[in-house]
Amino acid sequence: MSTVFNFTFVPWFRSVAPYIHKHRGNTIVVGIAGEAIAAGKLEKLAQDLALIQSMGVEIVLVHGFRPQVNEQLRLKGHEAKYSHGMRITDSVALDCAQEAAGQLRYEIEAAFSQGLPNTPMAGATVRVISGNFITARPVGLMDGVDFQHSGLVRKVDTEGIQRTLDMGAMVLLSPFGFSPTGEAFNLTMEDVATSVAVALQADKLMFLTEVAGIRVDNADPESDIDTELPLADAKKLLAALPAATQPTDTAFYLQHCIRACQGGVERSHILPFAVDGALLLEIYTHDGIGTMVVDEKLESVREATMDDVSGIVALIEPFEKDGTLVKRDRTEIERDAGYYTIIEHDGVIFGCAALYPYPEARTGEMAALTVSPDTQSQGDGERLLKRIETRARAQGLQSIFVLTTRTMHWFIKRGFVQVNADWLPEARKRKYNWDRKSQVLVKKLS
DSSP states (O other): OOHHHHHHHHHHHHHHHHHHHHHTTOEEEEEEOHHHHHTTOHHHHHHHHHHHHHTTOEEEEEEOOHHHHHHHHHHTTOOOOEETTEEOBOHHHHHHHHHHHHHHHHHHHHHTTOOOTTSTTTTOOOOEEOOOOEEEEEOOEETTEEOBTBEEEEEEOHHHHHHHHHTTOEEEEOSEEEOTTOOEEEOOHHHHHHHHHHHHTOSEEEEEESSOOOBSSTTOTTSOBOSEEEHHHHHHHHHHSOOOOSTTSHHHHHHHHHHHHHTTOSEEEEEETTSTTHHHHHHHSSSOSSEEEEOHHHHTEEEOOGGGHHHHHHHHHHHHHTTSSOOOOHHHHHHTGGGEEEEEETTEEEEEEEEEEEGGGTEEEEEEEEEOGGGTTSSHHHHHHHHHHHHHHHTTOSEEEEEESSOHHHHHTTTOEEEOGGGSOHHHHTTOOTTTTOEEEEEEOO
16 A cells, blocks of 8 residues: 555545544435436445445435436327426326336335445445335415326325334435325425425435536526525525526525425535535535535524623633734723624534724725634534625625634635735734734635
């Protein structure tokens, strides 16, 4: 084994360890679009899901089958019909859906049964159990359109699913439900996955989709992906978007992520199946991939008050002692409490940052960015940065800057660029400590 491999593998594995610990015992509902299976991604997805389960995560897998049903309809010379973003399921479409579901369930179970040597599935034992866990009701008539055998989730058998998960098995659900009279209804993968996630109060709902995520600028298809979208912002965005009719529409998966977060699911994700290992990247790396919708109330990210001063002082004091932060006395923090944003959990402050605006220069300084050592490497620094950016934009600032002596690379990785100290606003330049030789880093706000 090469020395180069040792020096890359060991740090990487250590960096992943906190996320392995964090997610052990969690419940994740994964919705896989039928397009992912049609694109030949099933084998790699099964390997990744088996790996995630082996690290102590309980998984409910919901598959879609939109392209598979359409192919069955095409072979029978029957047209696929949609309205309001849902399939109109006549008797022929219902037969095609049942055929497609049976075939896909067989393929998925086969994928989890592989165990060839020298493959990621070697030695893996993954039990996949399906069942009649979903009770459905008809969509009925909507704006004069009869959806016939299309349905919506009425009830989820959470007790049955949880018992299956407790046995160490992975639960596999097809987008089908049955009424108390035994009538079958064609459901959508998105409705089933969201309903199950809410019913189980899952830790995550993850959609593997055709889209890369939600764009920062919805009007620009080449703009960056917004990796973390607070629930309040997601709701505003959805309200401004046209109703979704296609899976590639921005609102299509976003509406289900919002519904899940409002129903108590901590985080909902939109991930691109085109990226190999998207599930692993999202769960076990710091930056992740795709878009995560999160209810910030669960994270307790908020602006500070005078009551928080003692907690802020206790948090930053160790970093002031080791020279990471500039010393601030309690009086100064009390005076500037309104500039601070904090992360709080159970009455304990474990993250903070301050924004000092310089409106005449259309910029602001982010200072005292601190995360408790007990919760580092869990994305709290990025959450604080995102909130500071939001506050800066609301004040009409065009950029934010930081002064740092030890954490320059963290900021550069997140879009900051190094500039000369002469760049600083005049008011800040007068207070700059030339002996400390802090690096000045600036980030432009879109």
